[in-house]
Amino acid sequence: MKKEKQNNKKRNLILLYIVIVLVLLGVGSYGISSVLKRDTIYEGIKIGKFDVSNMTKAEALNKIKGELEEDLAGKQMILRYEDKTYNVKITDLGFHYNYEKAVNEAYSIGREGNIVNKLKTIIDTKKYGKTLGLETSYDKNLINDLAHEISQDINLESKEAVFNFNGGKMHVTDEIVGRKVNTELLKQLIDENVYKLEDVDIPVEKIQPKATKAQLSRINGVIGQFSTSFKTSSSDRKENIRVAAKSIDGKLLMPGDNVSFNETTGPRSKQNGYKEANVILEGEFTPGTGGGVCQVSTTLYNALLSADVKVVERHPHSIPAKYVSYGQDAAVSFGSLDLKFRNDFDFPIYIHTKVSSDTIYIYIYGDLNTKNYNVKIDSELVEKIEPLVETILDNSLKPGEKVLQQAGRTGYKTKTYKSIIKNGKIVKKELLHSDYYKSRKYIYKIGPKVEEKIETSTEEAEE
Structure with a gap:
């Protein structure tokens, strides 16, 4: 607490010293008032490389804007892809300086705080100088639009070669290699290059068609x-x-x-x-x-x-x-x-x-x-399966009558082989598969059995 009181006392002494100096310099109370009420920027202030001391806000704005706008008109970046070149002015991207903000900030120096603070700032600025930055901005939406326009100009749909077969004659058309701009990367490159203004290679991906003339010509x-x-x-x-x-x-x-x-x-x-x-x-x-x-x-x-x-x-x-x-x-x-x-x-x-x-x-x-080479397919009959026979009694049929209800068929088990033949010799033989064709039984409907006739003699009949 004691230290803070000492600092305040020291500061007040310095400010009192400044007032005394101004009075001794002949400024006087009226002079101090005129200095504080002037409508120009105080001495020692620069905006970027431009000295705007003793200028009104309008004069400072005209000076900076007049020179920088002419300079901006010539600034551009070059985007290239093969034989295509795009000259992009940064003004086309909405690039501009915030002149008004810088001039207002320059004008505000020495005009904030109490009278002592104002006078101290004015004196320090005149003695040591002060340089303000000049803010810039641009429209990223315009970068997006530019990347899209360039993509539309460069992008090319790939087209496969076509194999044409007509009457035994074969003909193959040329393929077309496609192109696709990496728009996200292009936007990033443009954004990073606004202040560098270096040449940029447009990132393009080649899209190879699946079917090419060289392939189909085989x-x-x-x-x-x-x-x-x-x-x-x-x-x-x-x-x-x-x-x-x-x-x-x-x-x-x-x-x-x-x-x-x-x-x-x-x-x-x-x-x-x-x-x-x-x-x-x-x-x-x-x-x-x-x-x-x-x-x-x-x-x-x-x-x-x-x-x-x-x-x-x-x-x-x-x-x-x-x-x-x-x-x-x-x-x-x-x-x-x-x-x-x-x-x-x-x-x-x-x-x-x-x-x-x-x-x-x-x-x-x-x-x-x-x-x-040639391929030969051979089938081997492994087993022949004879059909079974089933009979079903049907009393509606005449005795001894036999009717086919289901036709039977023979079954087979087979093995199929593939042989690779080169220069007349089998160089490889393999089993492709084993198949089973099921047999099917014969089914017959049969009538009742025929009763046997019993012959008897005359004597037996009389008895």
Whole structure:
């Protein structure tokens, strides 16, 4: 407390000294009043590099603004991407100086506090000087707009090369490499460069198309094929085969691509062009929409095996198909059984289908330089299962009468092998799968037994 009183006493003595000095200098009480009431900025004050001593606020504002506005007009940053250049004036970003705030602050120096504080500030400012900063600001929304405009100008959608197949002739179009500006990073770079005004490289990401001309040009021939006949089929079944075959024609698989037969051919509905024909349901031939599609999946399955394409899902029928060997069929049913495969090659593959009056052909195209070997599929009959016979007594039938209620069929157990043949020699052989086609028993209805007739002699009859 004692120390604080001493400081106050010392301060008052200093202020008294200042008043005495002013009086001695001839300012007097009237002079002090005129100094404090002047309408100009006190001596020793600068705004930035500009000395605004003894200027009115309007004069100071005109001086600073006149020089800096001309300087601002020439300030810009350059944004570049390849052959594109964008000259961006910082005034286009709403950049400006807060002239009024700086001038008002300069004018306020020496005009705050009591008379003693004002006089002390005026004297110190004149002796030691005081420099004020000049605040700046800009509109970040305009930076966002600029980044968006540049992106719209530079961005380019990528376009894949296209493999065209017409009458056995192959042609590949050029791909287009896409571009996409990283707008968030661009906004950050512009924002950080407002005061540096250095050249900026616009951040652009190249978007490589999945299919390029170099890749698709590797398709140079048939690497696998298969065909089956449907000569004895009904007209509706033939039409279903044509519809399903058309849906997979032209399918292109890039390396790593997976394909589902069911997804490609779609639901077996009349809206999709399928008609009613016999389908196999729980071992029975039953009328159903899409009968015959399984012949397409089976033909495709064998073409894929011939091309050595990876099959990841395949199912046998409940009874052997007549158009291929045992163990080489591929049953499909939309929503349950599917044929799925994947391109594990490092080149694309292309599927082409052709349907004649009674035969479906499926060709797998790819790189003959890489797939330079043949594939052979063999089926082995492991076991033949004869059908059982069951009889059911039916008293409504005539004695000894026999009626077939359920036709039986033989069952089979098979194994299917794949052999890789190169230069005429088998270099690899593997088991693809084991299949079991269940047998079905014969069921007969039979009438009651025939009673035996007993012959007797005349004497026995008389007795």
